[in-house]
Every structure is written in structure tokens, then in C-alpha cells.
Amino acid sequence: MRPRPRIGITGPDRGGLAAWIMTARAIRRAGGRPVRITPARHPPRGRLDGLVIGGGADVDPGLYGQDPLHLMREIDASEPATGQRLLAYMLYPLLWLLRRLLRTKHHGGDRARDLLETELIRRALADGLPVLGICRGMQLLNVVQGGSLHQDLEGFYREIPRVRSILPRKMVTLAPGSRLAALTGPAPLAVNALHHQAVDRPGRGLHAVAREPSGLVQAIEASGPRFVLGVQWHPEYLPQKVRHQRLFRGLVRAAGGG
Structure with missing residues (x-):
């Protein structure tokens, strides 16, 4: 039996447990073996087959400071289908509470994490490993x-209301022919929004493949056959949304040589 691909998942030393739990679950569901990596928990011996560069509470401080009643109103607004709404009533309050309890308390920069993840990204790109970047x-x-x-994104939302929610309340348009569109389907995608920074100018070999109505970049990917993809939203917090879970399946499939 072929071993499951080993997928490294990065995060901070303090906090970040909610993101780790949900991302690890998504990787397991996709057929991979999650391996937690933090500045104090270095990559284990042996080769990784893929890499998830995770988000961080320091990038989006205070975005979960809403009360449960407000969250219920958001669920009503964002989930019109009865079945999805009933599932959301059970799922999102639990995610909200989990994130509140386990979020990182440190809101400044994380130099040790920056250095670790920079080295991991460079090594993964050099070795041709599939990479998925989430938010940060x-x-x-x-x-x-x-x-x-x-x-700071405040200037982008003078006319368009700024959405901050763990629920998928923001619509993004996907670039035709992109890897992202092939994975999730080409139709506009509803995403959540927990960030206050975003990509401005794409780096070498990277292209913007999703944008929100304000024009802000919501996803980037590398050209060519390699799986190198970054999304501004948090698909790990949308476990019931099939289109979002396809991102993890695509990563694990690429890590396994598929």
C-alpha cells in the first residue's frame, strides 16, 4: 500500500491551535499525513512531500470579536439554503469558539516564524514540492x-463595505484557465475574510488568479504544471464546502505524484 504523502503545516509557537486542528483535519480527509511545524518544532527527519504555509492571528487581530447572536445573523444572511443553514448553525459557532479560545495572543511580528517559513518556502520551490499558502x-x-x-486595506473599502467574517460572505472571481478554477470550478466563489493585509504586486513567476469586487487580489499561483497556490481566505474553516476542500485534495494529489 502506498504511504500517505507527508504534508508539513506551519504555524506559530504560541496559539494557532485552531488553524492547525482544522488544517490537519482537511489534509487527513484529502488522504495526506499532516506534520506540524513551528519555530520550536522543526521539520522532522525525512522528506516532506508537500507544504502548507498557514495563516496567523497576528495578521488579523481582533477579527473574531463578535458575539454569537451577531454570528447567527450572519449565518442567516450568507446561507440561503435550508440544509446549509442548519449545518452552519452547528458548525460556525463551534469554529468561532475554538478560534476565540485558541487564537494567538501575540499581535506583533514573529521574526522566528518569518525566518523558518521563508527557508521552507525556498526549499520547497527549489525541490519542486507542492505548496499551498493560506492568508499570511x-x-x-x-x-x-x-x-x-x-x-493596510482600509483604503480599499471606502465605497465597498469591508467584510470580516469566518463565514463565506465575500464573492471572488476566478481567472479562466487557472489551476484554482480547475480545482474549484470556474464559477465565482464565496470566501471568508479574516485579513487586514494582502498581495499588491505578485512576485516572480506568480500571477493573480482571483480578485474581489474592489480589485484586491484574493489568490495567486505559479505558471506551469507545479502546484504553487496561495489563497487569501481560510479554506480550513470551511470543511463543509466541497469547493474549498478541493484545494487540499489537489495539494495532496500533487504531493503523491498524481
């Missing part, structure tokens, strides 16, 4: 490749 991970992937970031 997408931003760091872009920086490693020489791209730039918007340090």
Missing part, C-alpha cells in the same frame, strides 16, 4: 518571490 502564508510566499504587500 500567501502573503509570505509572495514576498519570498520578490512581490509586495498592501500593509
Whole structure:
């Protein structure tokens, strides 16, 4: 029997447990073997087959500071189908509570994590490993490749309301013919939004493949056959959404040589 691909998942030393739990679950569901990596928990011996550069609470501080009643109103607004809405009533409050309890308390930069993930990204790209960057991970992937970031997004939302929610309440348009569109399907995709920074100029070999109505980049990917993809949203917090889980399946499939 062929062994499951080993997928490294990065995160901070302090906090980040909610993201680790949900991302590891997504990787297992996709057929992979998750391996946790933090500055204090270095990659284990033996080759990794793929890499997830995870998000971080320091990139989106305070975005979960909403009360459960407000969350229920958001569920009603974002999940019109009865079955999805009933599932959301059970799922999202649990995710909200999990994220509140386990979020990182440190809101500043994380130099040790930056150095670790920069080295991991460079090594993965050099070795041809598939890479998935999530939120902060997408931003760091872009920086490693020489791209730039918007340090604060307030200026993008003067006319368009800024959405901050763990629920999929923001619509993004996917570039036709992109790997992202092939994985999730070409139709506009509803995503969540937990960030306050984003990609400005894509780095070397990277292209914007999803944008929100304001024009802000919501996903980047590398050209060619290699799986190098970054998304601004958090697919790990949308386990019931098949289109989002295809990102993890695509990563594990690529890591297994498929």
C-alpha cells in the first residue's frame, strides 16, 4: 500500500491551535499525513512531500470579536439554503469558539516564524514540492518571490463595505484557465475574510488568479504544471464546502505524484 504523502503545516509557537486542528483535519480527509511545524518544532527527519504555509492571528487581530447572536445573523444572511443553514448553525459557532479560545495572543511580528517559513518556502520551490499558502502564508510566499504587500486595506473599502467574517460572505472571481478554477470550478466563489493585509504586486513567476469586487487580489499561483497556490481566505474553516476542500485534495494529489 502506498504511504500517505507527508504534508508539513506551519504555524506559530504560541496559539494557532485552531488553524492547525482544522488544517490537519482537511489534509487527513484529502488522504495526506499532516506534520506540524513551528519555530520550536522543526521539520522532522525525512522528506516532506508537500507544504502548507498557514495563516496567523497576528495578521488579523481582533477579527473574531463578535458575539454569537451577531454570528447567527450572519449565518442567516450568507446561507440561503435550508440544509446549509442548519449545518452552519452547528458548525460556525463551534469554529468561532475554538478560534476565540485558541487564537494567538501575540499581535506583533514573529521574526522566528518569518525566518523558518521563508527557508521552507525556498526549499520547497527549489525541490519542486507542492505548496499551498493560506492568508499570511500567501502573503509570505509572495514576498519570498520578490512581490509586495498592501500593509493596510482600509483604503480599499471606502465605497465597498469591508467584510470580516469566518463565514463565506465575500464573492471572488476566478481567472479562466487557472489551476484554482480547475480545482474549484470556474464559477465565482464565496470566501471568508479574516485579513487586514494582502498581495499588491505578485512576485516572480506568480500571477493573480482571483480578485474581489474592489480589485484586491484574493489568490495567486505559479505558471506551469507545479502546484504553487496561495489563497487569501481560510479554506480550513470551511470543511463543509466541497469547493474549498478541493484545494487540499489537489495539494495532496500533487504531493503523491498524481
